[in-house]
Amino acid sequence: MAPRKHELVEAAIGYLVEHGLADLSLRPLAAAAGTSARLLIYHFGSKERLLAEVLDTLQSRLRASFDAVSAAGQEGEAPLQTFWKWAISRRSFPSLRLLYELQILAAQKPESYGRYLERNSRDWLELVRTALPPAERTDAMATLLVAVFDGLFLELVSTGDRRRTTEALDEFVRIVRRARGGGTPA
Amino acid sequence: MAPRKHELVEAAIGYLVEHGLADLSLRPLAAAAGTSARLLIYHFGSKERLLAEVLDTLQSRLRASFDAVSAAGQEGEAPLQTFWKWAISRRSFPSLRLLYELQILAAQKPESYGRYLERNSRDWLELVRTALPPAERTDAMATLLVAVFDGLFLELVSTGDRRRTTEALDEFVRIVRRARGGGTPA
DNA sequence: CGTTACATGTAACGTCCGTTACATGGCGCC
DNA sequence: GGCGCCATGTAACGGACGTTACATGTAACG
Known part of the structure; x- marks a missing residue:
């Protein structure tokens, strides 16, 4: 080029x-x-x-x-938390915000932006799915993890409240660990 | 009028x-x-x-x-599930999708759409917070619940997969219940 | 030096936009 | 019947848009 x-x-x-x-x-x-x-x-x-x-x-x-x-990834830290720290870093955050806008616009006007959706959504889901421990490797669990991440990220975009959204993510990780009685959630 | x-x-x-x-x-x-x-x-x-x-x-x-x-709300159904069924109904879904688009655009161009954000985000959070059982009435928990809902809804908007997103929500409710050992999550 | 290829500037084209000017309906009220 | 008010149609305004035509610069190469 x-x-x-x-x-x-x-x-x-x-x-x-x-x-x-x-x-x-x-x-x-x-x-x-x-x-x-x-x-x-x-x-x-x-x-x-x-x-x-x-x-x-x-x-x-x-x-x-x-x-x-x-x-x-850091020790004792769920992969989800590693990704979160990465996503909200000053370097990644603005770009990710833009890609979330793209995602929304693509959903409303697929004829303009649809081409950016084909790979993205399914790819992420599959990536998360394979990162899960086999016992939890279900579509539902992978979808839930992606949704928690997306929802918290968009809440952060809307409100700018890093502390509260990060604490919500930590709370989620805690809940998952409690539910399975220890281990490392993805 | x-x-x-x-x-x-x-x-x-x-x-x-x-x-x-x-x-x-x-x-x-x-x-x-x-x-x-x-x-x-x-x-x-x-x-x-x-x-x-x-x-x-x-x-x-x-x-x-x-x-x-x-x-x-239905018996034995978490409020979150009640709201989900409402949100994805044929009547509510298209309107909600529009409001999520508004939310994203407002975040990127507050000078055009910012006025629609002031009430909305904080109001929802407070509404969810007060619906929680007192022991879990924290900002983190309320934020998490809102984020799960938002994330799953946007996944539904993007992929149209009602079954998978609904199952993910059910999985979340199951996890929360297991974590606290019974009870009704919000 | 002349040619050739790429880079750039100026100005315009046609189209759509939100908005406005101006004229004209219909309809109740005196 | 005249008058005023709300509703509507037609046409245009000024401006921004993506894109294009055309001319000009610049630098490498024979």
């Missing part, structure tokens, strides 16, 4: 993360990136392809970061 | 529920309602005030429906 184009992708990621994507338009994005709408079209072909490239980049970057953190 | 205006609010609710609000524009809405953009502005003053009126109507209607169902 041309180096200039790469810079533009970086700038676009920064702009999207800050402004959301529901009302994205080229001219303000271009101004923020120090270029012009003309050049964005020149480099990417169309707004749609620009979005595709930017979001794909962001998604794979987050996936890589996620894989890295999933390898190195 | 003028009867014609009331009809327009109804039509707008139907349109919004179907098309989402991220890219709402007056002319298609007017066409679907059998009128013209001119008349929408005439009756409501501006697009913004139309949205305010429509969303307020929708919110208070859902709140009333919620209160009604919260009074009449």
Whole structure:
């Protein structure tokens, strides 16, 4: 990829993360990136392809970061808590927030954003499922874990209350451990 | 309120529920309602005030429906399950989906939609908190319950899988009951 | 030096947007 | 019948949008 184009992708990621994507338009994005709408079209072909490239980049970057953190969990800490700490870190949080917005918009307008949903939802579920201890490796349990994470993350996005949402997650982990009488929940 | 205006609010609710609000524009809405953009502005003053009126109507209607169902829970069923059945019913689901979209958009663009967040999030939390048995009446527990509900609902919105999300909720209720050794979770 | 390819600037196109100006209905009231 | 008020239709405004046409710069290469 041309180096200039790469810079533009970086700038676009920064702009999207800050402004959301529901009302994205080229001219303000271009101004923020120090270029012009003309050049964005020149480099990417169309707004749609620009979005595709930017979001794909962001998604794979987050996936890589996620894989890295999933390898190195703290002792005595449930994987769910490891992921939570990663998700709410200053580096990951804004990007994840953007991807949750994408998820919602895709659900309401699949003809515009549907292509970003195909992999994502099922992949995450399967990933969580295989991380579960075999005795609990059910669709219901995996779905529940994903939902707890998603729900708390969105609560955090809405209210900004890191402490309360983190305590709620800890409470969940405690409840699961109590229910099975010890062990490490995912 | 003028009867014609009331009809327009109804039509707008139907349109919004179907098309989402991220890219709402007056002319298609007017066409679907059998009128013209001119008349929408005439009756409501501006697009913004139309949205305010429509969303307020929708919110208070859902709140009333919620209160009604919260009074009449099934025996042996956790309140959370009662609300879930209500939420995924054909009548409530599309409206709730719209309000979740509103929530996300408000988080990304508070200057446009922020006014809809002030009451909502804190109110729900407090409502759930007071419904909890005193021993568990903590912010963490209330936050967790709200998050489980929200997370599962959004998973349902994204995937449409009623069975799996409902089973996940049942699994959660089972886990909570096991953790406390019987009783009725909220 | 001339050519070629990529990069960029300026300006416009056509379309949609929310909103407004202006004219015209219908309908009760004096 | 005239008058006023609410409702409505037609058409336009100014502005933003994604995109394009066209000209110009710049730098590498023969």
